[in-house]
Amino acid sequence: MPETFWGRIVMLIEEYSTSFLRGAGVTMxxxxxxxxxxxxxxxxxxxxxxxxxxxxxxxVKRVVLKVVRFILTAYVEVFRGTPMMAQAxxxxxxxxxxxxxxxxxxxxxFFIVSINTGAYMAETVRGGILSIDPGQTEGAKAIGMNxxxxxxYVIMPQALRNIMPQIxxxxxxxxxxxxxxxxxxxxxxxxTTKGVAGAKxxxxxxxxIAMVMYFILTFTCSRILRFWESRxxxxxxYDLATTDTLAHTSGMYNYSTEKKEEE
Amino acid sequence: xxxxxxxxxxxxxxxxxxxxxxxxDFSVKQGDVTCIIGASGSGKSTLLRCINFLEEPTxxxxxxxxxxxxxxxxxxxxxxxxVGMVFQSFNLFNNMTVLQNCMVGQEKxxxxxxxxxxxxxxxxxxxxxxxxxxxxxxxxxxxGQKQRVAIARALAMEPEVLLFxxxxxxxxxxMVGEVLAVMRKLADEGLTMMIVTHEMAFARDVSNxxxxxxxxxxxxEGEPKQIFGNxxxxxTKEFLSRFVNS
Numbered sequence: 001m002p003e004t005f006w007g008r009i010v011m012l013i014e015e016y017s018t019s020f021l022r023g024a025g026v027t028m029x030x031x032x033x034x035x036x037x038x039x040x041x042x043x044x045x046x047x048x049x050x051x052x053x054x055x056x057x058x059x060v061k062r063v064v065l066k067v068v069r070f071i072l073t074a075y076v077e078v079f080r081g082t083p084m085m086a087q088a089x090x091x092x093x094x095x096x097x098x099x100x101x102x103x104x105x106x107x108x109x110f111f112i113v114s115i116n117t118g119a120y121m122a123e124t125v126r127g128g129i130l131s132i133d134p135g136q137t138e139g140a141k142a143i144g145m146n147x148x149x150x151x152x153y154v155i156m157p158q159a160l161r162n163i164m165p166q167i168x169x170x171x172x173x174x175x176x177x178x179x180x181x182x183x184x185x186x187x188x189x190x191x192t193t194k195g196v197a198g199a200k201x202x203x204x205x206x207x208x209i210a211m212v213m214y215f216i217l218t219f220t221c222s223r224i225l226r227f228w229e230s231r232x233x234x235x236x237x238y239d240l241a242t243t244d245t246l247a248h249t250s251g252m253y254n255y256s257t258e259k260k261e262e263e
Numbered sequence: 264x265x266x267x268x269x270x271x272x273x274x275x276x277x278x279x280x281x282x283x284x285x286x287x288d289f290s291v292k293q294g295d296v297t298c299i300i301g302a303s304g305s306g307k308s309t310l311l312r313c314i315n316f317l318e319e320p321t322x323x324x325x326x327x328x329x330x331x332x333x334x335x336x337x338x339x340x341x342x343x344x345x346v347g348m349v350f351q352s353f354n355l356f357n358n359m360t361v362l363q364n365c366m367v368g369q370e371k372x373x374x375x376x377x378x379x380x381x382x383x384x385x386x387x388x389x390x391x392x393x394x395x396x397x398x399x400x401x402x403x404x405x406x407g408q409k410q411r412v413a414i415a416r417a418l419a420m421e422p423e424v425l426l427f428x429x430x431x432x433x434x435x436x437x438m439v440g441e442v443l444a445v446m447r448k449l450a451d452e453g454l455t456m457m458i459v460t461h462e463m464a465f466a467r468d469v470s471n472x473x474x475x476x477x478x479x480x481x482x483x484e485g486e487p488k489q490i491f492g493n494x495x496x497x498x499t500k501e502f503l504s505r506f507v508n509s
Contacts, residue, residue: 138317139354139413143368143420144344153367157358238360238403240395 008205016196023192024213030181030188031174034113038174039167041114042121045072047151049122050129072122079119085180088112092184109186113178117170124166128159161232168225172218189213267292267326268423268455269314269346274323276306276313283309285479287323291424296450297457298466298487301476302502307459308351310476311426314457315348344372347422351429353409355401361388361412362397365419373420380419387415391445407438411445418449425449427458463506467491475499 002008013020049069053062079087092108095101103111132155140150179190189210197206269291276284283306291297299307312318314325316332316339325332332342356364365384369375375383388394391411401409410430417425427446431439443465450456450469460466466473466487473490475483475498483490483499494500 133354135350135352135354136356138348139350139356141317141340142315142343142348142350142354143416144340144342144372145368146340149371153371154356154358161358234400238396238399240398 005205008202009209012196012200012202012205012209016192019192019196020189020209020213023187023189024217026186027175027178027188027190027214028217030109030113030178030186031171033110034178035117035167035171035174037110037114038117038170039121041118042125043156045076045118045122046125046129047156048072049126051147075115076119076122079116080123083180084112084116084177085183087116088181088184105184105186108184109178109181109188112181113174116177117174120170121167124163124170125159128163128166129155131162132158161229164225164229164232168222171221171225175217175221176214266328268328270324270326271314272324272326274310274313274325275321276309276318277321283479284313284320287481289474289481289484291455291457293455294453295455295472296470297472297474298470299457299459299474299476300461300463300466300502301482305476306479307476308428311348311428311457311459315343315346315426317348340372344368344420345422346424346426347417347420348426348428349410349413349417349430351432353401353406353413353433355409355413355416357401359400360397361393361399361401361404364401364412365416368416368420383421384415384419387418388412390418390448391415392441405438406434407441410434410438410442414442414445414449418454424455424457427456427460429459429461431460431462463491463503475502477502 002011048065049072051065053065088108091112092103095103136154136158137150140154145153178186178188181188182191182194185191193206193210197203200206267290271287271289274284274287275282287310289297299310301307309318313320320333323333327342327346332338356367359367362381362384365388366377366380369380369383370377385394385397388397391414393408393411393415396404396408396412401412404412414430430446431442434442439462443462446456446458446465447469458466458470468487470487473484473487474481475490475494475496477498483494483496490499491503494503
């Protein structure tokens, strides 16, 4: 056993680098897939929650919508309101005990992270949609778009841009929170680290490595998302699609008429 | 060309107990330029929004080419595509460039192919003098430019009637000039328009029908010469007295 802290770190890395990297890989896969599916769930729920209902709609549509909304609201409240660790135990062992379903570890991991993210994203998406100026909806309706088209082409692209920081937040939270899945035996970074620490009795050194790895993962993701955000904004400048110098004045149309009047 | 495109019969609108429109009757013929004038809060904008079903009328009929749109609500989107609207606050799609703004309705609602939609959009953008700005986003444009793009967007749908809801109220005098010049050109070309406006000189010179509203009812309507030159009701006289003939 090396004498110094750094020496022991180097030794752990040399001996267990593949385990650490595999653990980090599993963490990233679960976080990315979970966030992605969670976003899709969130978008679906958020869109349903913001469908406008008016008195002129027929009764069947209104009742169905009301029931669906109640279920979705219950879903959001339950999964936001209970710890993910408890949910993991409940779903993983519960599904085996009650329904006799043997979930694979992967499926359980994706499932738990996705529905959790979905519950949070649903509210985020709802907020994102509400934040868009109602004038945008009116503009879309005024050229004959229906609700789905309005959402798809006008509202969602703008809402998505507005909630990008929150999606980033969720991804980072998920990278860190996958460690609670170690409780159902998912071999991600935290579980791996615990194993390494236990094998060598080097808790401080092992978790120092894990901390650095977690930080690298989250920091890289946050930078990539920032870059993506600025890409979504598009360039600040635009080129005039003309060689006509008259066009550079703001009132091109006016300019020509005024000139005539002067003559 | 005497066919009535739009006929409004006994239209009324109430927000809760607050009645903002009472028993409105009038019609629009092909090529009519109707200006609706009146004080703020008189229900002008609400009337326009009811015609486009952006507000749900409480009672009455809106008859479009002989079909009562209050009953045929399934065709609401198709009807809106035929009755365009230009807003006070422009309402351009912020996530699209100028060109995309003018194309999206044609492609998604009218199901035109991309090339046709682009050519058509360019034609109308050129008409309002905004063709050079096709690559700009709405946030990069001035108010007057935005409104001209909004007009091009509405025109690109080739509507039968175009509704203008105070199109110049958010603009400074120079920009008002830009936008009114475009609208004047459209009127000369025979586009059927309904314009809610506070630009009295424009209403007098460009329209062929003026409607004066107050307190949710039509007080007086007729040819601009008559309304501006010889108003019959005391309310109209009082309102127009503030408008100095220029």
